[in-house]
Amino acid sequence: MNKNSNQKINKKSLQASKLLIPNTTIIRYMEKFTIHKETQTILKRLYLQTYRRPSSMMISIIQPLLWLLLFGALFENAPIYLFEGYNIQYREFLNPGIIIFTAFNGSINAGLTIMFDREFGFLNRILISPLINKSSLIYSSIIYTLIITIIEIIIILLFSMYQTDSMIKPFQWISTIIISTIIIIKISNISIYNAFILPGHIEFIALTTLFINLPTLFASTALAPLSFMPYWLQIITCLNPLTYAIEIIRYSNLNANILSLNTTIINTLWFQVQIKEGLIILIFLSIISFLLTQKIIKYKYD
DSSP: OHHHHHHHHHHHHHHHHHHHSOOHHHHHHHHHHHHHHHHHHHHHHHHHHHHHOHHHHHHHHHHHHHHHHHHHHHTTTSOGGGGGGOOOOHHHHHHHHHHHHHHHHHHTTTTHHHHHHHHHTHHHHHHHSSOSOTHHHHHHHHHHHHHHHHHHHHHHHHHHHHHHTOOOOHHHHHHHHHHHHHHHHHHHHHHHHHHHHSSSHHHHHHIIIIIIIHHHHHTTTSSSOGGGSOHHHHHHHHTOHHHHHHHHHHHHHHOTTTOOTTOEEEEOSSOEEEHHHHHHHHHHHHHHHHHHHHHHHHHHHO
16 A cells, blocks of 8 residues: 555656646747847847937948048049940949948947947846847847948938939839848858957957958949959959949849849859859858857857
8 A cells, every 4th residue: 555655646746747847838938038128128228329429320321421422523534334334423333332331331340339348347247147048149239230230321322312313213222221231240240259259449440440341342343343453353352242242232223124133243254153143152151150150159158
Protein backbone atom coordinates (compact mmCIF):
# COMPACT_ATOMS: atom_id res chain seq x y z
CA MET A 1 0.00 0.00 0.00
CA ASN A 2 2.83 2.33 0.75
CA LYS A 3 4.40 1.78 -2.66
CA ASN A 4 1.10 2.39 -4.47
CA SER A 5 0.41 5.52 -2.46
CA ASN A 6 3.92 6.81 -3.15
CA GLN A 7 3.47 6.19 -6.88
CA LYS A 8 0.14 8.05 -6.84
CA ILE A 9 1.72 10.97 -5.01
CA ASN A 10 4.59 11.08 -7.52
CA LYS A 11 2.17 11.06 -10.46
CA LYS A 12 0.15 13.87 -8.94
CA SER A 13 3.29 15.91 -8.27
CA LEU A 14 4.47 15.39 -11.86
CA GLN A 15 1.11 16.51 -13.22
CA ALA A 16 1.14 19.55 -10.95
CA SER A 17 4.69 20.43 -12.02
CA LYS A 18 3.70 20.20 -15.68
CA LEU A 19 1.02 22.78 -15.07
CA LEU A 20 3.64 25.18 -13.75
CA ILE A 21 5.73 24.96 -16.95
CA PRO A 22 4.88 28.00 -19.15
CA ASN A 23 3.77 27.48 -22.70
CA THR A 24 6.58 28.04 -25.23
CA THR A 25 4.29 29.93 -27.57
CA ILE A 26 3.45 32.37 -24.78
CA ILE A 27 7.17 32.89 -24.08
CA ARG A 28 7.92 33.58 -27.74
CA TYR A 29 5.02 35.99 -27.98
CA MET A 30 6.19 37.82 -24.88
CA GLU A 31 9.74 38.04 -26.27
CA LYS A 32 8.45 39.59 -29.49
CA PHE A 33 6.24 41.95 -27.54
CA THR A 34 9.08 43.04 -25.24
CA ILE A 35 11.49 43.55 -28.16
CA HIS A 36 8.89 45.78 -29.78
CA LYS A 37 8.41 47.76 -26.57
CA GLU A 38 12.15 48.04 -25.95
CA THR A 39 12.78 49.28 -29.48
CA GLN A 40 9.94 51.77 -29.16
CA THR A 41 11.26 53.10 -25.85
CA ILE A 42 14.81 53.60 -27.17
CA LEU A 43 13.35 55.27 -30.28
CA LYS A 44 11.52 57.77 -28.10
CA ARG A 45 14.83 58.63 -26.45
CA LEU A 46 16.53 59.18 -29.82
CA TYR A 47 13.71 61.36 -31.15
CA LEU A 48 13.76 63.35 -27.91
CA GLN A 49 17.43 64.09 -28.53
CA THR A 50 16.60 65.31 -32.06
CA TYR A 51 13.77 67.45 -30.71
CA ARG A 52 16.13 69.09 -28.23
CA ARG A 53 18.83 69.60 -30.90
CA PRO A 54 17.00 70.48 -34.13
CA SER A 55 20.07 72.19 -35.56
CA SER A 56 21.73 68.86 -36.38
CA MET A 57 18.80 67.81 -38.55
CA MET A 58 18.61 71.23 -40.22
CA ILE A 59 22.30 71.05 -41.14
CA SER A 60 21.91 67.53 -42.54
CA ILE A 61 19.07 68.82 -44.77
CA ILE A 62 20.84 72.00 -45.89
CA GLN A 63 24.11 70.26 -46.80
CA PRO A 64 22.82 68.14 -49.75
CA LEU A 65 20.74 71.10 -50.98
CA LEU A 66 23.92 73.15 -51.14
CA TRP A 67 25.60 70.35 -53.08
CA LEU A 68 22.73 70.35 -55.56
CA LEU A 69 22.75 74.11 -55.90
CA LEU A 70 26.50 74.74 -56.07
CA PHE A 71 27.62 71.70 -58.07
CA GLY A 72 24.65 72.06 -60.40
CA ALA A 73 25.61 75.67 -61.09
CA LEU A 74 29.35 74.93 -61.29
CA PHE A 75 29.02 72.22 -63.97
CA GLU A 76 25.89 73.57 -65.65
CA ASN A 77 27.60 73.71 -69.07
CA ALA A 78 29.39 70.36 -68.72
CA PRO A 79 28.87 68.06 -71.76
CA ILE A 80 26.97 65.53 -69.71
CA TYR A 81 24.76 64.76 -72.71
CA LEU A 82 27.54 62.39 -73.74
CA PHE A 83 26.34 60.11 -70.95
CA GLU A 84 24.96 57.10 -72.86
CA GLY A 85 23.44 59.42 -75.46
CA TYR A 86 20.95 61.09 -73.10
CA ASN A 87 20.46 64.82 -73.61
CA ILE A 88 20.05 65.89 -69.99
CA GLN A 89 21.24 68.73 -67.81
CA TYR A 90 23.92 68.18 -65.21
CA ARG A 91 21.38 68.83 -62.43
CA GLU A 92 19.34 65.83 -63.61
CA PHE A 93 22.48 63.73 -63.68
CA LEU A 94 23.57 64.92 -60.24
CA ASN A 95 20.27 64.35 -58.38
CA PRO A 96 20.57 60.52 -57.93
CA GLY A 97 24.15 60.90 -56.71
CA ILE A 98 23.17 63.50 -54.11
CA ILE A 99 20.25 61.34 -52.95
CA ILE A 100 22.46 58.29 -52.35
CA PHE A 101 25.16 60.47 -50.82
CA THR A 102 22.55 61.85 -48.40
CA ALA A 103 21.50 58.30 -47.50
CA PHE A 104 25.15 57.34 -47.03
CA ASN A 105 26.07 60.45 -45.05
CA GLY A 106 23.06 60.12 -42.73
CA SER A 107 23.54 56.42 -42.06
CA ILE A 108 27.32 56.52 -41.60
CA ASN A 109 26.72 58.44 -38.36
CA ALA A 110 24.07 56.02 -37.06
CA GLY A 111 26.50 54.58 -34.53
CA LEU A 112 27.58 57.96 -33.18
CA THR A 113 24.83 58.02 -30.51
CA ILE A 114 25.90 54.57 -29.32
CA MET A 115 29.50 55.76 -29.20
CA PHE A 116 28.58 58.77 -27.04
CA ASP A 117 26.44 56.52 -24.81
CA ARG A 118 29.48 54.30 -24.32
CA GLU A 119 31.73 57.22 -23.38
CA PHE A 120 29.27 58.90 -21.00
CA GLY A 121 28.15 55.66 -19.34
CA PHE A 122 24.54 55.66 -20.56
CA LEU A 123 25.06 52.42 -22.49
CA ASN A 124 25.98 50.60 -19.28
CA ARG A 125 22.78 51.89 -17.67
CA ILE A 126 20.75 50.60 -20.61
CA LEU A 127 22.45 47.21 -20.50
CA ILE A 128 21.90 46.67 -16.77
CA SER A 129 18.25 47.64 -17.11
CA PRO A 130 15.74 44.79 -17.66
CA LEU A 131 16.62 44.60 -21.37
CA ILE A 132 15.68 41.17 -22.73
CA ASN A 133 17.19 41.47 -26.20
CA LYS A 134 20.28 43.59 -26.82
CA SER A 135 19.40 43.70 -30.52
CA SER A 136 16.76 46.32 -29.74
CA LEU A 137 19.68 48.80 -29.59
CA ILE A 138 20.46 47.97 -33.22
CA TYR A 139 16.85 47.99 -34.37
CA SER A 140 16.11 51.36 -32.77
CA SER A 141 19.22 53.02 -34.24
CA ILE A 142 18.49 51.69 -37.73
CA ILE A 143 14.80 52.69 -37.63
CA TYR A 144 15.65 56.15 -36.29
CA THR A 145 18.29 56.73 -38.98
CA LEU A 146 15.99 55.35 -41.68
CA ILE A 147 13.07 57.66 -40.85
CA ILE A 148 15.21 60.79 -40.48
CA THR A 149 17.15 60.12 -43.69
CA ILE A 150 14.05 59.29 -45.74
CA ILE A 151 12.55 62.64 -44.69
CA GLU A 152 15.72 64.36 -45.92
CA ILE A 153 15.57 62.46 -49.24
CA ILE A 154 11.93 63.45 -49.77
CA ILE A 155 12.88 67.11 -49.22
CA ILE A 156 15.70 66.74 -51.77
CA LEU A 157 13.31 65.20 -54.31
CA LEU A 158 10.85 68.05 -53.83
CA PHE A 159 13.66 70.59 -54.22
CA SER A 160 14.90 68.88 -57.40
CA MET A 161 11.35 68.94 -58.82
CA TYR A 162 11.23 72.69 -58.19
CA GLN A 163 14.73 73.19 -59.60
CA THR A 164 14.29 71.20 -62.82
CA ASP A 165 10.61 72.07 -63.37
CA SER A 166 9.67 68.42 -63.89
CA MET A 167 7.36 65.99 -62.14
CA ILE A 168 8.66 62.81 -60.53
CA LYS A 169 6.51 59.79 -61.35
CA PRO A 170 5.28 57.40 -58.63
CA PHE A 171 7.55 54.63 -59.94
CA GLN A 172 10.56 56.92 -59.54
CA TRP A 173 9.53 57.80 -55.97
CA ILE A 174 9.16 54.11 -55.07
CA SER A 175 12.43 52.99 -56.66
CA THR A 176 14.36 55.86 -55.06
CA ILE A 177 13.01 55.15 -51.58
CA ILE A 178 13.57 51.37 -51.87
CA ILE A 179 17.18 51.69 -53.04
CA SER A 180 17.88 54.39 -50.45
CA THR A 181 16.43 52.15 -47.72
CA ILE A 182 18.77 49.29 -48.67
CA ILE A 183 21.76 51.65 -48.55
CA ILE A 184 20.69 53.14 -45.21
CA ILE A 185 20.29 49.71 -43.58
CA LYS A 186 23.64 48.49 -44.88
CA ILE A 187 25.67 51.56 -43.92
CA SER A 188 23.88 51.92 -40.56
CA ASN A 189 24.90 48.39 -39.61
CA ILE A 190 28.50 49.13 -40.54
CA SER A 191 28.40 52.34 -38.50
CA ILE A 192 26.94 50.55 -35.45
CA TYR A 193 29.59 47.84 -35.81
CA ASN A 194 32.31 50.52 -35.76
CA ALA A 195 30.69 52.13 -32.70
CA PHE A 196 31.13 48.90 -30.73
CA ILE A 197 34.72 48.13 -31.76
CA LEU A 198 36.37 51.59 -31.93
CA PRO A 199 37.76 53.05 -28.68
CA GLY A 200 36.19 56.53 -28.85
CA HIS A 201 34.30 59.14 -30.87
CA ILE A 202 37.52 60.77 -32.12
CA GLU A 203 38.53 57.57 -33.91
CA PHE A 204 34.95 57.11 -35.09
CA ILE A 205 34.70 60.58 -36.64
CA ALA A 206 38.19 60.32 -38.14
CA LEU A 207 37.38 56.99 -39.75
CA THR A 208 34.01 58.05 -41.15
CA THR A 209 35.01 61.55 -42.29
CA LEU A 210 38.56 61.12 -43.56
CA PHE A 211 38.80 57.52 -44.72
CA ILE A 212 35.22 56.61 -45.70
CA ASN A 213 33.02 59.62 -46.47
CA LEU A 214 34.70 61.68 -49.18
CA PRO A 215 36.71 58.86 -50.84
CA THR A 216 33.51 56.83 -51.15
CA LEU A 217 31.73 59.80 -52.72
CA PHE A 218 34.41 60.61 -55.29
CA ALA A 219 35.03 56.92 -56.10
CA SER A 220 31.48 56.57 -57.39
CA THR A 221 29.36 57.81 -60.27
CA ALA A 222 27.67 60.46 -58.11
CA LEU A 223 29.49 63.40 -59.74
CA ALA A 224 30.63 61.99 -63.11
CA PRO A 225 29.86 58.96 -65.31
CA LEU A 226 32.25 56.07 -65.74
CA SER A 227 33.17 57.17 -69.28
CA PHE A 228 34.76 60.33 -67.85
CA MET A 229 37.09 58.40 -65.53
CA PRO A 230 40.49 56.75 -66.13
CA TYR A 231 40.56 52.96 -66.14
CA TRP A 232 42.10 52.59 -62.67
CA LEU A 233 39.37 54.77 -61.17
CA GLN A 234 36.69 52.86 -63.08
CA ILE A 235 37.84 49.66 -61.37
CA ILE A 236 37.62 51.26 -57.90
CA THR A 237 34.25 52.80 -58.75
CA CYS A 238 32.83 49.42 -59.82
CA LEU A 239 33.89 47.97 -56.44
CA ASN A 240 31.91 50.69 -54.65
CA PRO A 241 28.36 49.51 -53.75
CA LEU A 242 27.07 53.10 -53.92
CA THR A 243 27.72 53.07 -57.66
CA TYR A 244 25.07 50.39 -58.23
CA ALA A 245 22.52 52.25 -56.12
CA ILE A 246 23.19 55.53 -57.95
CA GLU A 247 22.97 53.94 -61.38
CA ILE A 248 19.72 52.09 -60.59
CA ILE A 249 18.05 55.34 -59.50
CA ARG A 250 19.57 57.25 -62.43
CA TYR A 251 18.33 54.78 -65.03
CA SER A 252 14.92 54.60 -63.37
CA ASN A 253 14.67 58.38 -63.74
CA LEU A 254 15.76 58.30 -67.37
CA ASN A 255 13.71 55.25 -68.40
CA ALA A 256 10.66 55.39 -66.16
CA ASN A 257 8.34 53.89 -68.80
CA ILE A 258 10.44 51.04 -70.21
CA LEU A 259 12.76 50.11 -67.33
CA SER A 260 13.24 46.39 -66.66
CA LEU A 261 15.45 44.27 -64.43
CA ASN A 262 17.55 43.32 -67.46
CA THR A 263 18.55 46.93 -68.15
CA THR A 264 22.33 47.34 -68.19
CA ILE A 265 23.44 50.00 -65.74
CA ILE A 266 27.23 49.53 -65.93
CA ASN A 267 28.94 48.81 -69.23
CA THR A 268 32.74 48.64 -69.18
CA LEU A 269 35.41 46.85 -71.16
CA TRP A 270 35.72 44.01 -68.64
CA PHE A 271 32.16 43.38 -67.44
CA GLN A 272 28.53 44.46 -67.53
CA VAL A 273 26.04 44.77 -64.66
CA GLN A 274 22.27 44.73 -64.96
CA ILE A 275 19.70 46.12 -62.52
CA LYS A 276 18.84 42.70 -61.07
CA GLU A 277 22.52 41.94 -60.44
CA GLY A 278 23.01 45.33 -58.79
CA LEU A 279 20.02 44.67 -56.52
CA ILE A 280 21.41 41.26 -55.56
CA ILE A 281 24.77 42.81 -54.64
CA LEU A 282 23.14 45.52 -52.50
CA ILE A 283 20.80 43.13 -50.67
CA PHE A 284 23.59 40.59 -50.08
CA LEU A 285 25.87 43.24 -48.56
CA SER A 286 23.02 44.49 -46.35
CA ILE A 287 22.44 40.99 -44.98
CA ILE A 288 26.16 40.48 -44.33
CA SER A 289 26.46 43.81 -42.50
CA PHE A 290 23.39 43.01 -40.36
CA LEU A 291 24.78 39.60 -39.37
CA LEU A 292 28.14 41.13 -38.46
CA THR A 293 26.46 43.69 -36.21
CA GLN A 294 24.38 41.00 -34.51
CA LYS A 295 27.54 38.96 -33.93
CA ILE A 296 29.52 41.80 -32.37
CA ILE A 297 26.79 42.80 -29.93
CA LYS A 298 26.33 39.16 -28.82
CA TYR A 299 30.09 38.75 -28.46
CA LYS A 300 30.57 41.87 -26.35
CA TYR A 301 27.41 42.05 -24.22
CA ASP A 302 25.79 38.59 -23.99
